[in-house]
Amino acid sequence: MAAPRLALAPLWALLLLLAAAHALPSPEGRILGGEDATATEYPWTASLRHNKAHTCMAVIISNTQLLTAAHCVSELGTTPVAASSLGVRVGSINQYAGGQIVNVRSVLIHPSYGNFLHDLAIVTLSEPLVYTERIAAAKLPSKVEEAGEGEGEEEVSTELPHNTPVYVAGWGAVSDGSAPYKLQKANYNTVSAPFCELAAGYGYASTLCLSSAAKEGICSGDAGAAVIDDDKVLQGITSFHFADCGSSYPDVASRIYYYLDWIEANTQGA
Known part of the structure; x- marks a missing residue:
């Protein structure tokens, strides 16, 4: 369930928040105008292919399963496209060649997916991957122990602190509008929910926002x-951007910690 919207705050508090939001540092090297990734830098990265063409990214979390955005594999709502129309290329930073293409056995879309909220799906492969220096699983976040009732402990926040550095790699369109053949890497900073x-x-509690400068x-x-942090932990799965690519609005990802129970209940040893 999404977090409730913020309550109305005094004008001075809103002004302070607005000033801080505009003071966000501008990370360098985005996917739109990013830089080439090296062959072994993002081994969990896969090209999700629909009818043999790259459409989206996917992230290896076990030797048989990957995560991707639900809208990438949705036929209508939570009904997925035919698994037989999908494949993934792994082990290559070239979206057109190298590595191997593996067929997909099944797709599971999050049951609450709709209108880009809970934009997460699990893709199960028809055969297990063999890990190499170019093919490896991303590490999921560790669960935080909740304080017991009456223990007098403060609740621990599982949200990444505002302005946490994170990193993304993809084959999305670059500044001239073309699709790069080589994987592009990017630096971001997180934007807290407020x-x-x-x-x-x-x-929303289920989303992770990423700061984005113009263009x-x-x-x-x-x-x-x-969306990977400095410890190479998978913190998010990119979902969408507001307006045109490179607008001044934050980009949005699904926050993995929020979905740990669902992921663990529907994956094999991820």
Whole structure:
């Protein structure tokens, strides 16, 4: 369930939030105007292919399963496209060649998916992957122990702190509108839920917002990409961008910690 919207705050508090939001540092090297990734830098990255063409990104989380954005594999709502029409290319930074293409056995879309909320799906492969230096699973976040009732402990926040550096790699459109053949890597900073609510009306507990300067950010073909932190932990799956690619609005990802129970209940040892 999404977090409730922010309550009305005094004008001075809103002004402070707005000033801080505009003071976000501008990370360098986005996918829209990013830079080439090296062959072993993002081994969990896969090209999700529909009818043999790259459409979205996917993230390896076990030798048989990947995560992607639900809208990339949705026929209508939570009904997925035919698994036989899908495949993934793994082990290559070239979306057109190298590595291997593996067929898909099944697709499971999050049951609450709709209107880009809960934009997450699990893709199960027809055969297990063999891990190499170019093919590996991303690490999921660890669960935080909840304080017991009456223990007097404060609740621990599982949200990434505002302005946390994170990293994304994808084959989405670049600044001239073309699709790159080589994987592009990008640096981002997270935007906390209150700031994202203020900037875009999107401060949900299930989402992770990413700061984006003008003419920089995720673009067509980048949905489903991994959002990785400095510890190489999978913190999000990219979902969508507001307005045109590289607008001043935050880009949006699904926050993996929010979905850990669902992922673990529907994957094999991920």
